[in-house]
Amino acid sequence: MLLSAILLLTAPCEGEVQDPRELVHLQAPMQEHMLANMRDHLATLNEIIGDVANDKFEDAAKVTEQRLGMSSLSLHGAAHLAPFLHQPMQDIGTSMHHAASRLAIGLQNASVTPTADAFRDINKALHEVTTACEACHAHYRLR
Numbered sequence: 091m092l093l094s095a096i097l098l099l100t101a102p103c104e105g106e107v108q109d110p111r112e113l114v115h116l117q118a119p120m121q122e123h124m125l126a127n128m129r130d131h132l133a134t135l136n137e138i139i140g141d142v143a144n145d146k147f148e149d150a151a152k153v154t155e156q157r158l159g160m161s162s163l164s165l166h167g168a169a170h171l172a173p174f175l176h177q178p179m180q181d182i183g184t185s186m187h188h189a190a191s192r193l194a195i196g197l198q199n200a201s202v203t204p205t206a207d208a209f210r211d212i213n214k215a216l217h218e219v220t221t222a223c224e225a226c227h228a229h230y231r232l233r
């Protein structure tokens with residue numbers, strides 16, 4: 091009885107659940123910039139999956155490399171943002187861009203030879219991309 095009363099008193103308020111993620115401090119414009127990049131990442135992922143569903147592998151390869159792959163770094167102002175992010179966080183970001191470039195190659199292969207192996211490679215690379223998204227989200231927050 092007493093114990094449950096104490097637990098109730100010390101329990102976090104609604105919406106104040108314990109958050110084990112590391113807080114990354116960025117100035118407001120930088121934070122906005124990074125979140126805008128993030129929304130573009132999700133929109134891109136959605137576009138890629140839609141293209142794959144419609145057998146548009148070449149379109150998917152192009153959008154993957156340009157908006158998520160190594161070629162997207164200048165588009166996202168990566169050089170500008172990177173100095174504000176811890177090295178381990180940067181490394182996860184780099185691994186995501188590498189995985190996306192591998193995905194772009196897989197998509198190009200599938201556009202030439204649409205075999206079961208090619209589709210498996212696409213799914214593998216796609217999973218490597220989302221694994222990097224998930225790893226970073228599990229460890230870091232901006233707010």
Ligand code: HEC
Binds near residue numbers: 135182
């Ligand atoms: C290097 C780290 C990192 C990687 C990689 C990453 N994100 Fe994020 N993302 C974050 C952080 C940090 C936030 C802010 C979370 C918070 O503050 O609660 C975020 C927020 C977001 C948001 C919310 C945007 C908003 O306006 O609130 C979306 C959507 C998102 N990420 C999608 C993705 C997708 C999709 C991928 C992979 C293709 C991805 N992210 C990869 C770190 C990352």
